[in-house]
Amino acid sequence: MDNVNFDINDALKHYMSDPAAIPTPEADSALVDCENDPDSLADNAIINGVLNPIVDAVAENPDAITRSSIFDSLQFLLKYTSYLSAHALSKIFDLITSGLATEADVIHHDLESDEQELIAQHKMLLEMYGFLLQWTIAAVETKAAEKSSTTMPARGRGKPKGRKEVGKDGSWDSSTQLEIALNTMCKVLRLKLGKIFLTTSERDTFISLLTRPVYMILESEQRVKNTSIRMHTFKVLCVAVKHHGHAYAAQISIVQNLTYFEHLSEPMAELLHILAEQYDYPQLADEILRELSNKEFNSNDNKGPKSVSTFMVKLSELAPRLIIKQVTLLAKQLDSESHTLRSALIEVFGNMLVYLSKSDERGENHKSQMNAFFDVLEERFLDINPYCRCRTMQVYLKICELEQKFPKRRQKAAELACQSLEDKSSHVRRNAIKLLGALIRTHPFTALHGAQLARKDWQERLDKVDAELDALKPPVDAPGLDGNANTTVDAGLLDDATQVDATQLDPSQKSPAEMTEEEKVAAIRKAQEEAATSEAIEKLTLTKRYYSEALKFIDVLHEATTTVCQLLGSKNKSEVIEAMDFFEIGDAYNIEQNKVGIRRMLRLIWTKGNSDEGKGVQTHLIECYKRLFFEAPDSFSPNDAANYIARNMISLTFGATPAELTSLEQLLATMMKQGMIPEIVIAKLWQVYGVQKREISRKQRRGAIIVLGMLATASPEIVVGEMETMLRTGLGSHGRADLQLAKFTCVALRRINPSGRSAKESAIKFSRLSNDHAVLARLAAITEVSTESKEWYGVAEQAINAIYALSRHPDVLCSEIIRRKTKSVFSPQASRPTSRDESAPLSSASPPATQDCEEGDPTLLAPPTQAQPASSQPPPSPTKKQNKDNTVALSQLLFIVGHVAIKQIVHLELCELDFKRRKQEKEKSAAAAKDASTLSASTTTSTGRKAAGNKRKSAAALAPEEDEGDELDLIGGTTEDDFTEAMAHIRERELLYDGRSLLAIFGPMVSEICANNTTYKDRNLQQAATLCLAKLMCVSSEYCEANLPLLITIMERSTDATVRSNAVIALGDMAVCFNHLIDENTDFLYRRLADSDASVKRTCLMTLTFLILAGQVKVKGQLGEMAKCLEDEDKRIADLARMFFTELSTKDNAVYNHFVDMFSLLSADQRIDEESFRRIVRFLLGFVEKDKHAKQLADKLAARLPRCDTERQWNDVAFALGLLQHKNEDIAKLVGEGFKVVRVPA
8 A cells, every 4th residue: 555755845835835736646436436526525425434544544553644546535624614514514523632642642652752753754744744734734624714604794814613513513612632742732732743854954844733723713712712723832832932942933923913903902911921930931021021122113003012002011010020021122112103102111110119118129120120110111101192191090009009008199290280270181081090099098198197187187297296396406506516517627637626625615514434423323314315306306297298298288188189179160070080989089088178168069960961971970979979978987886877968968068158058959859759858857957947946057947947948849748847936936936036048948938839840849838827827927027027137138128038839919018018018117106016016826827918908909009008109109308317226127118119120020910820821721621611611702801901910819829719710711711921021011001000019119119219320329329229119120121211321320339349240230120021122222231241340240251151052132243252251351241251152152152153253353452461362362263163253253354454553453364374274275375474564655
């Protein structure tokens, strides 16, 4: 039987060029017959007929492979593996693997026996098996990749492992056979191959037969994920490198793998780690790192650097010792253009620091290495790329968790992180916040006084140490301690002189021989005391340094906190969440400045967004506040926990601004709706509010009712059940003594009947109260408290609000309040009412004026009683005696009148809405309603006016009663338009002009007081009168038109900033109510943007922002005045202006449309310096994003260049053109020529 004359080099040459072209002349005839019809090879019967004898022959003796027929048959089958079934391929794989394993055993035995003559035969057999195994594994991997591609998309060049054979072949998992094959390769590689392959080239060729399929297996991502296969492949490669000179070839392959296969980055690092640790061969890692450090990547190549980066980071985690030897070379890549590589090196250096900090060695070299790594990391805080800057901070986060604290480096890191809070990248800012939080959590100043970082405490400790040091140190004027000695003298000279002259300098000193025993004891004691003092000074000096470093760290945190407060307003939600976490950490460590941030966080409850991100911020805020204030320590009993939470809730109101209280209200209401506030806590709050037996601080009692009022917005029942307590406390003696308490009690009472959106959400409907109810009687009485305090105005406002919220007929009650107040002001003989009889029982409180309720029309149109003669006359002459009490009382009267007027309009609108709602409900109801509508159709015209004027009572009364039901039936046929028209008539003509109207009396009086500000010159009176005038003007357009010139004059000329601010707000309200009147006078509003007082300017800017963004006023070119505010000295005004233009830019190219007008106004204003002008223009042009708009603006501005009279004007236009992306060569040329001065000859 012919044997094959096998030449491995020739076989590989054919295989590499085209495996299908390898000649197989001696193949089995059954296979040759299939050559023209390869599909027939799928028949397992034919294949088994050929393979079974081969399997038997090889099993008997592995030498059988050398037979031509067997070898060619196997080669033939491998050429056509794509047609073979999985079963057939599996059988071939087993055959070759088992043959090679048997041959390895035979070779091992023969080498041990030193059978030299068989070596050539063994060499050929190994090459033949190795060649076939390489081919088989390639076929198996190709098959697996084909199967995989039918079930999942192929990724790159990887060949994912195929678990199941598609079609009739059933399932075939080749991974088990692969593991056996890889084990067999290891077995072969453990042989003393040097005795078989005598030349290096022969050995390398054979080794490549085994390693090439291994690299092919690694190319498959699915194979690499299989830990067992991965470890087997590593084993083959490690043995080949360690014992068979495969290092150089492995180096080339690994670097190529890193370049082309992303999934191999971490496995290759793992391989080098195993090679160095288990096989003691670190040289390959060294060489690869050296090669990578010199590698230059194409700027367009993203894949290569990413893969290499992952590899280096993984290797630095697994084998830091390998990296640290080559770190100097790797550092060169810090100059690489690829930010991915730089990021990786930053992480590598971080891992090196972690490794060094945990190592036992502590020599000079160790210290210098750590310093070098820290220096690089500190430099990278300023890397050009934000991802690198972020990575640096992430590395520091890891370093913070180490046991070794590195105090000096931490201080530097804190300073750099503080600077990074102002980075333009939100990712960097977010990581900087996170790093600062970690630095606080792991700070090193815990040794002496616990972990708290309150600056005040640390400063006290430092001052105390300073004092102790000063006490221990000798006085400055002590001999020889003047501190001005010549320190440049040679030390040797000083020693000699001292020794010689010691006794001369101090004759009292004696030598030891001359001393008595007592003197010797005293001298020893003195020396010991000096030594103790020296030791104490040294200890205190170290303590002082410790305190100073702690204070430096705390100062950085205080500075950072200010910036983080600003970042709470960031558009990036994850940054906002990070900032909240920072404040929560800071609060745990008692950093004083953090309390500002925790308050500032409250406004985030208004974060917009239906997205998860927007809700995420709100949810996170609630969670933060819950952890900070609403979760008691676990060790507390339920009662103590409730006390703790109630005390915290009250403390949140201390020193809070109105804006913060509004946000806190929203937060607490949201928490209440979500069931986060326990009942016991609410009970505790009522206890604090209502406590009578002992004196408690005013602000604590106020805080309790403020919080209860806030909770009542979500659950009005909280207040309903405690009305008695509120009447006794807030509207009783405590309220009269503390008007703020009374005010917040009124606010809480108002919550009983929710309005607006809260009313829709509320499930419980509140029945309004009759005017003789104790609550309303007390509310009316609290407005009549005799006081000169400014706090009265807040109480009166909220009391009237509460009356309109709770009363069934609020107009009747308010009419009585105005009558009584008018009488007390204009009837000197009448005693001024102080309060109602508090001793009377609450239930029997008499109604304010039963007589009037019975007699007159129950509205503000009721005819005035005793007060009418006095109040219908013109205002009292200034010649009459007018003391301060009268002025205050008149101011209070005017305030009540103005506020009642405004509330009456709102009340009328609510009546109208209620009428419409009832009408709709009526129309939807059954046939009875239809009958009612036909019955009332005939009376529509006759009852319309009567219904409107008379039925406010029924519209306001929410609790349905029989008589009200009848009244509604009466107006059932009134159309909505009729009703609306009637309401408009009441507002326009009756409230301020009807002879029966109580308010009509005050219209002329208020105008008179405002117009004669020299006669009525009291500041408070003018403020109240202007406010009243403004509110009355919002009632009727006729009254508004008549008094508009007066209000504008007041706004322009008043010397009182409060009056001007109120006038601005009033004009804004009138612009909404009576747009046609105000539209022509908006210029007066814009002028207030240049007001000398910052508060007026801010009020005006806010008013205009609302009006413009809501579309209530037309912008006619005055936006330039708004733009000037961008450079205002007051930061809040500048921020408001920025917010306005940012919002405006979202509305139909508004900034683009008005830019030219704004530019003209800004450029013409000589008061704006050039730098400010440029900053404004740069900011505004940032909103012009479309190329089309930029070109059109450029054309308009370029046309101005030739018309510029001054160089400054020309520079302004040229600057704006430079910011626009116009790409117009003509414009560029025009600008390039510069400003031309043309002199006209004389």
